[in-house]
Amino acid sequence: xxIKGLQTEIKPQWCPGCTYFADLQAIYKTFLDLGFDExxxxxxxxxxxxxxxxxxxxxxxxxxxxxxxxxxxxGFKLANPKMNVVVxxxxxxxxxxxGTNFIHTARKNIDLTVIMFDNFVYGLTKGQVSPTSxxxxxxxxxxxxxxDEPVNPISLALISGATFVAQTFALDINHTxxxxxxxINHKGFSFVNIxxxxxxxxxxxxxxxxRNKIKQLNEQYxxxxxxxxxxxxSYEYYVGVFYxxxxxxxxxxxxxxxxxxxxxxxxxxxIKKLLKNYS
Amino acid sequence: MSxxxxxxxxxxxxxxxxxEAVALAVKCAKVDVGGAYPISPQTSIMEYLTKYIETENIxxxxxRVESEHSAMAxxxxxxxxxxxxxxxxxxxxxxxxxxxxxxxxSSRLPVVMAITSRAMGAPWILGNEHTDVLLPREWxxxxxxxxxxxxxxxxxxxxxxxxxxxxxxxxxxxxGFILSHTTMPISIPDQSIIDNFIPKNTPKPYALNxxxxxxxxxxxxxxxxxxxxxxxxxxxxxxxDLVDEIDKEWSKLxxxxxxxxxxxxxxxxxxxxxxxxxASSGDAKEAAKKVREKYGIKAGVIRLRSIRPFPVKRxxxxxxxxxxxxxFDRNMSPGLGGMIATEVKFALYDLKNRPIVxxxxxxxxxxxxxxxxxxxxxxxxxxxxxxxxxxxxVKWVGLDLAAIEKxxxxx
Numbered sequence: 001x002x003i004k005g006l007q008t009e010i011k012p013q014w015c016p017g018c019t020y021f022a023d024l025q026a027i028y029k030t031f032l033d034l035g036f037d038e039x040x041x042x043x044x045x046x047x048x049x050x051x052x053x054x055x056x057x058x059x060x061x062x063x064x065x066x067x068x069x070x071x072x073x074x075g076f077k078l079a080n081p082k083m084n085v086v087v088x089x090x091x092x093x094x095x096x097x098x099g100t101n102f103i104h105t106a107r108k109n110i111d112l113t114v115i116m117f118d119n120f121v122y123g124l125t126k127g128q129v130s131p132t133s134x135x136x137x138x139x140x141x142x143x144x145x146x147x148d149e150p151v152n153p154i155s156l157a158l159i160s161g162a163t164f165v166a167q168t169f170a171l172d173i174n175h176t177x178x179x180x181x182x183x184i185n186h187k188g189f190s191f192v193n194i195x196x197x198x199x200x201x202x203x204x205x206x207x208x209x210x211r212n213k214i215k216q217l218n219e220q221y222x223x224x225x226x227x228x229x230x231x232x233x234s235y236e237y238y239v240g241v242f243y244x245x246x247x248x249x250x251x252x253x254x255x256x257x258x259x260x261x262x263x264x265x266x267x268x269x270x271i272k273k274l275l276k277n278y279s
Numbered sequence: 280m281s282x283x284x285x286x287x288x289x290x291x292x293x294x295x296x297x298x299e300a301v302a303l304a305v306k307c308a309k310v311d312v313g314g315a316y317p318i319s320p321q322t323s324i325m326e327y328l329t330k331y332i333e334t335e336n337i338x339x340x341x342x343r344v345e346s347e348h349s350a351m352a353x354x355x356x357x358x359x360x361x362x363x364x365x366x367x368x369x370x371x372x373x374x375x376x377x378x379x380x381x382x383x384x385s386s387r388l389p390v391v392m393a394i395t396s397r398a399m400g401a402p403w404i405l406g407n408e409h410t411d412v413l414l415p416r417e418w419x420x421x422x423x424x425x426x427x428x429x430x431x432x433x434x435x436x437x438x439x440x441x442x443x444x445x446x447x448x449x450x451x452x453x454x455g456f457i458l459s460h461t462t463m464p465i466s467i468p469d470q471s472i473i474d475n476f477i478p479k480n481t482p483k484p485y486a487l488n489x490x491x492x493x494x495x496x497x498x499x500x501x502x503x504x505x506x507x508x509x510x511x512x513x514x515x516x517x518x519x520d521l522v523d524e525i526d527k528e529w530s531k532l533x534x535x536x537x538x539x540x541x542x543x544x545x546x547x548x549x550x551x552x553x554x555x556x557x558a559s560s561g562d563a564k565e566a567a568k569k570v571r572e573k574y575g576i577k578a579g580v581i582r583l584r585s586i587r588p589f590p591v592k593r594x595x596x597x598x599x600x601x602x603x604x605x606x607f608d609r610n611m612s613p614g615l616g617g618m619i620a621t622e623v624k625f626a627l628y629d630l631k632n633r634p635i636v637x638x639x640x641x642x643x644x645x646x647x648x649x650x651x652x653x654x655x656x657x658x659x660x661x662x663x664x665x666x667x668x669x670x671x672x673v674k675w676v677g678l679d680l681a682a683i684e685k686x687x688x689x690x
Contacts, residue, residue, distance in 0.1 A: 097375070142329065
């Protein structure tokens, strides 16, 4: 299979030059490399510019609503723990309206991978302040600059109980690909934040200037939580794996003797019939 | 009086979208606190307000909260200490906010909220429909629905008068995209007129006060709850005249009257009438004129401005004159009918000579409704009056079930 086989007929629609195109490429690349198809992967999306991704990947996907991809993904994983469940959403969805879900799903250490496209604004509603907007950032709801301090996604994931926490930069597709692959292979709640500044509404600096701030993390794969948290607060734009520990995952406590739901192959005709019966 | 004739206020004419009209009205109402969370098609209301705050230094504070639930919570906290509070939302945002909306309604806190109407998922949909605006009518809120941008501005001001007088919060609904993103001229009255119309220094015995501490919202037993609910019911029921009076008072100050709870259009001699809310009313009025010209059908329009209070008294009077009412609902009560049609039937059932009431449902999810559709409705109503057509439980406007077949073939 090639990347083409993972693409739908719908052409991705983001602003010209959007960093999300790079994020999507990294995701295609990972899914291809791991051999994902209809039998072994569910992709869950939330709301916002990132939410569009469920239309662009030709696998089982669900476009959930504001802030809710994590509990929906949790339901999927418990119903069929053999499936890989990957959540792709943005900073607005996961850390704002879905903030509590993020904390409480992470602390369960359920075997999900959460990939966050962090563009520092609410992009789809045209550039309002978001939970990761830097202090003083000018947005359409903060014309004289953001008064709040941003949420640090890496620190939040760490102290919430995620067992794999990493950060990458959108334009380094190869690195993002490697890290997402590791995250998916990690057993437990894994979180990858892709720094993807919005090309249209993140007005304080362009992507090139932003790129100059990106640095490789020296100490990777820490198992010392305090050190990882220290790193996350000290180096905002460091990329790499901040933390990785092995712990029993949520479903491993619950589902030892439970037979998963029968997984059936994707059958277009069957779905059509279903739609006809209920529409 | 049109804006152009209103020479006195010509200097205050602005060409704005309905969302900006809402924001201007909130500014003129000197609102103290608002909670902001973006959702289409409401977002620009809060953007305009943040712009006024930061460029014109208006004395309002807006909290950029993390969800609609908190947006209403901020408004609730502000209102509880006697501040003037506002927020706006739409669609999914209202659904997420619902817990707080109900609580504010039951707390009798005079918050005003704009809802730019939008259909709700699943599936994801952006188009206009009225279901979201109508939901708070069951949640202890008054619900008003203006027709155009000028009326949107005026209704926000009137909503504060209504809320402050009754201690019942008020929703002002406006058609998403059709009004929220459409530009029209509006006239803004002198600030002194608004200040006198909705004074802020009125006594607020409910406001939390550190010098005389008491509490809001504690648990009660069943010996009080039914009585609290009854009082909310009565206050809203008894507000029908008040909505009329507020409209009249506003008319004296600005020359603009909208008929209070209902705008009556060509109803004096009408035999058939279509009942409609919001921006589509303009199309319905055109249709009434056209069927009068084309077929000599005596047609009129009942434009419902107030959904809570539901204008039982005024509607009953109108029902004595007309022989058939077609209620056009841009919403639905699944399996039953249009939400407003079911309420109209409830309101008129006890009349001795009640007219035919036909429920029409259409325009859901932003589907276009045209003047011709309203012409058809009026012609059908006339046929029902003449015994040439059966009345049905529900009639659907613009329904094309073949579209699903076509879609399934293309998938």
